[in-house]
Each structure stands twice: as structure tokens, then as C-alpha cells.
Amino acid sequence: MIYYEDIIEGAEIPALVKYPTTMQLVKYAGASGDFYQIHYDKDFAVASGLPGVIVHGWLALAFLGQMLTDWLGEGGTLVKLNGSYRGVNKVNEDIICNGKITKKYIEDGRNLARVEIWAENPGGVKTVTGFAVVALPSRA
Amino acid sequence: MDSVITEELNSLLNVDFGPEVYEVERGMLRKFAEAIDDPNPRWLVEAPPTFAAALVPGQLLNKLFNADIPLKRLLNGSSELEYLKPIKAGDTISVTARLTRLRQVAGEQGPTLFMFTEVTYANQSGEVVVKGKNNYIKY
Numbered sequence: 474m475i476y477y478e479d480i481i482e483g484a485e486i487p488a489l490v491k492y493p494t495t496m497q498l499v500k501y502a503g504a505s506g507d508f509y510q511i512h513y514d515k516d517f518a519v520a521s522g523l524p525g526v527i528v529h530g531w532l533a534l535a536f537l538g539q540m541l542t543d544w545l546g547e548g549g550t551l552v553k554l555n556g557s558y559r560g561v562n563k564v565n566e567d568i569i570c571n572g573k574i575t576k577k578y579i580e581d582g583r584n585l586a587r588v589e590i591w592a593e594n595p596g597g598v599k600t601v602t603g604f605a606v607v608a609l610p611s612r613a
Numbered sequence: 614m615d616s617v618i619t620e621e622l623n624s625l626l627n628v629d630f631g632p633e634v635y636e637v638e639r640g641m642l643r644k645f646a647e648a649i650d651d652p653n654p655r656w657l658v659e660a661p662p663t664f665a666a667a668l669v670p671g672q673l674l675n676k677l678f679n680a681d682i683p684l685k686r687l688l689n690g691s692s693e694l695e696y697l698k699p700i701k702a703g704d705t706i707s708v709t710a711r712l713t714r715l716r717q718v719a720g721e722q723g724p725t726l727f728m729f730t731e732v733t734y735a736n737q738s739g740e741v742v743v744k745g746k747n748n749y750i751k752y
Binding site: 551603 | 641644645647648649650651653655661662663666667669671686687688689690691692693694695696699722
């Protein structure tokens, strides 16, 4: 469990690496209701000018969400989650999820932290960039 | 540059669509958690962070995505979720959506249209549990 007193501005949180396959995108299409063909039909994706089937932006953001909730554990909660989809994540390659605490502050009696988050493809390109606000328990 | 923002699209601005009502069942949560490959047992009873993506405001999105404009390709530009209360198994969530802004820019491959939406998710007691914002890109 992470406590407000223990976090340091500038510190990175544990990274999470995911490896989505076309099968996972099909499962995600079914679970989310997003059946846009660029996420499972390679011919359609290529005809749309994409390098192949690409990962749903929302799914990449779900990976960033998992990184955050794995780090927070039982005590902390997400207040806000934001992601801009800047690049393409292809299937069958790593998505590396990262986060860095940029600010800790108390607002309306809550212990909050702002975390810069980003996902990278194996080429080091940031494909998703955004931020989260988290509320943390206090040791006091 | 010609405008791709038609009267049809403009007429959707600042109109509430919905509510569309979703019953959040345990099986739905389990399927979503499996699909995002997040093994945290907490997601068997509580919605994981991006679960709101599965509570689709279809009435508005179908109109936006199928609008009769020359731009056919679609990408999701950005998403933001603000959490006011957890969504739990057994909740009934009412989803209301509106288009708040249309913006056309000259992109590298021609005109690009940004469509900004705001979505409100309320539970069976009428409490807003999640607020969402999305930006969709037609190009």
C-alpha cells in the first residue's frame, strides 16, 4: 500500500509491460462494443493507411490504468485519468507503460498526487501521453 | 479549405443524447477485465478504470461516426475520465452524451475534423459516478 507521506515528486512508479495480440483486440472489441475494423481486420486497417491492425486507444489507456491501480494497491483511488493517443501501437509488440509523480498536494482535505503517464512502443515512441490524479491514504 | 462541418453535424451540438441505460453485471465486469488482461480480483465486483468505455453512448456516437461527410477515416484522439464514485456490480448506469465542439484544421493529408464529446454516467440513485470527455478525429 502506498501512503501520501512516502511518495516523492519526480519519482517514477513501477512500469508495466503489456503485449496485446489480435485475439486480445477481438476480446476487447466484444467487451467494449468497439467493433471498428482497424482493430482486427488487417486488410481494412491497411486500406485505411495504417501499418496493420492497431491497438484501441482505450485499451492502451486501460493498460496505463492497470499500472496505476497496481501501484496504488488497496488504499489509494484514481480521481482522474487522461490520455491522448499520439501514435500507433501495433499488435504483437510490447507496450511499455510508465508514470512519474509530478506533484503532491492537499486539496479539500484530500491527499492528492498528479502523475504524468505515458505508453511507449518498442521504438521508444510515446504513443499515449496523459496524466492521472490519485488520492492517497495518510499515515497520520 | 471547404468546411466539412455540415448542418447535420452542427445540429448535434449541445444536445443531450440518452440516457442509455446499462445494468452492470458481474459477468460483464469479468469479461471486460479479461479483455484488458488485468487479473486484479477487485475487478470482479468493481469496475476497472476504463470500464466506462464499455458503457457506450451509442445514440450520439452513431450519428457522429456515420455523418455524411467526405472524411471517412476515424481515430480516437483522447479520453479523460473523472471518478466521483466507484461503479460496482449491480449498479444501473445511465449514460448521457453531448457534442460540445467541432473544429476543422488543415492536416497533412487534408482536412481533419475534431469532435469533442462529454459523457455523464449516473447510477441508480441519480448520483453522477463518472464524467468523461473524448475527442474523435475524422480525417
